[in-house]
Amino acid sequence: MPNQSPLLLLAPTGVATFNIGASTIHSKLRIPIQDFSQLEGTRLTTFQEELSYVKYILIDEMSFIGEKLLESIDSHLRQAFPQNSDLTFAGVSIILVGDLGQLPLVKDKPTYESSRRAKILWKKIYSLKQPIARSIAKKHGTVNATKGSSHDELDMELLISKNARVMLTSNLWIEAGLVNGALGYIQKIVYKPGSMPPEPPTYVMVKFDNYSIFLFDDRNPETVSISIRQRGSTVQIPLRLAWALTIHKSQGLTLAKATIDIGPTERTGMTFVAISHRVRYIYDISVDFGPLPLKLYRRSPVNGEQ
Known part of the structure; x- marks a missing residue:
C-alpha cells in the first residue's frame, strides 16, 4: 500500500x-x-x-x-x-x-x-510576498530572553505571518471559546509606533474557527485581537504555530480532516485519543502507523447517518 x-x-x-x-x-x-x-x-x-x-x-x-x-x-x-x-x-x-x-x-x-x-x-x-515577523519574548525588567521559560503557554521565540495557522495558548475568555487550544489564522500583526521585529507585536488579529460573540470587525465576526501577555517575568503573544498538533493538544478538538502519525510504538491511550472524536466522519482520517500506513474508509453518510 x-x-x-x-x-x-x-x-x-x-x-x-x-x-x-x-x-x-x-x-x-x-x-x-x-x-x-x-x-x-x-x-x-x-x-x-x-x-x-x-x-x-x-x-x-x-x-x-x-x-x-x-x-x-x-x-x-x-x-x-x-x-x-x-x-x-x-x-x-x-x-x-x-x-x-x-x-x-x-x-x-x-x-x-x-x-x-x-x-x-x-x-x-520566493514571490510569495509574505513577510515573516520574528517575535522574541522579553524578560520583564531585563534584556531579551535567551533561555526557555517556565511558563509553557508563552513561546520564547515565535515566527508569525499573515494567514499563518496558530493556536491560542492561554485561557483568555472561556465563555467565548478563547481557550488554550483554540485554532485560527492570523489576519493582521500590529506594532506600536517605533517598534518592529524582533520585538513582540502590540497585538495580533486572529480569525478563530469558532468565535462570534463580541464583534471586533463586523465583516469578519470570528476575528479577535490577541494582545501580548505577561506570565511571571516573560512577555510574549500567547500564540503558537499550529500547522501540526501533538495528540495531547488535539484532545477535545473537532477537526474537519486529519492526517495522524501514530509513530512506531503504542502508548497508553495515545492511539485511541488520536483516532476517536477528532473528526466527524471516519473517512476524514488518514492514519500512519509508523512504517505501515493505513487509510480508513467509510461510505458517505446518507439520511442523516453518522
Missing part, C-alpha cells in the same frame, strides 16, 4: 535522505541522472498513483538543486498531476530548506543565475 501522506520529504543525496528519513529526488520523481525522458504507459500510471496524495514537497539541501534539476522537478510533477499541468509544479507546494552559501554546483548552474526557465520557477518560489 503506498504512503498516503500529503507531505513528501525529498533530498538530493543519499546522506541527506538518510538524515531526515526521506527519498532521493531522482528516485521518487522518476528523474534520470543523465538524460530527461517522458514517462509513458504503466510507468506513468504507477508514478501518478504513488504521488496522488501529495500536496506538499519539502526538499532538503536546496543548494544542490541547479537549473536542470529544478526544471525536471517541475516537468515530472506536471506529468504526475496532468489535471494541473498548466500550473507551476502542478500546483504542489514546494518547500526548500538549506543554505545557498555552500559549495557551487557540479555540472549545473544555480537557479537564481539561470537564463532558462529555471529562473522563472525560482522566482515563483
Whole structure:
C-alpha cells in the first residue's frame, strides 16, 4: 500500500535522505541522472498513483538543486498531476530548506543565475510576498530572553505571518471559546509606533474557527485581537504555530480532516485519543502507523447517518 501522506520529504543525496528519513529526488520523481525522458504507459500510471496524495514537497539541501534539476522537478510533477499541468509544479507546494552559501554546483548552474526557465520557477518560489515577523519574548525588567521559560503557554521565540495557522495558548475568555487550544489564522500583526521585529507585536488579529460573540470587525465576526501577555517575568503573544498538533493538544478538538502519525510504538491511550472524536466522519482520517500506513474508509453518510 503506498504512503498516503500529503507531505513528501525529498533530498538530493543519499546522506541527506538518510538524515531526515526521506527519498532521493531522482528516485521518487522518476528523474534520470543523465538524460530527461517522458514517462509513458504503466510507468506513468504507477508514478501518478504513488504521488496522488501529495500536496506538499519539502526538499532538503536546496543548494544542490541547479537549473536542470529544478526544471525536471517541475516537468515530472506536471506529468504526475496532468489535471494541473498548466500550473507551476502542478500546483504542489514546494518547500526548500538549506543554505545557498555552500559549495557551487557540479555540472549545473544555480537557479537564481539561470537564463532558462529555471529562473522563472525560482522566482515563483520566493514571490510569495509574505513577510515573516520574528517575535522574541522579553524578560520583564531585563534584556531579551535567551533561555526557555517556565511558563509553557508563552513561546520564547515565535515566527508569525499573515494567514499563518496558530493556536491560542492561554485561557483568555472561556465563555467565548478563547481557550488554550483554540485554532485560527492570523489576519493582521500590529506594532506600536517605533517598534518592529524582533520585538513582540502590540497585538495580533486572529480569525478563530469558532468565535462570534463580541464583534471586533463586523465583516469578519470570528476575528479577535490577541494582545501580548505577561506570565511571571516573560512577555510574549500567547500564540503558537499550529500547522501540526501533538495528540495531547488535539484532545477535545473537532477537526474537519486529519492526517495522524501514530509513530512506531503504542502508548497508553495515545492511539485511541488520536483516532476517536477528532473528526466527524471516519473517512476524514488518514492514519500512519509508523512504517505501515493505513487509510480508513467509510461510505458517505446518507439520511442523516453518522
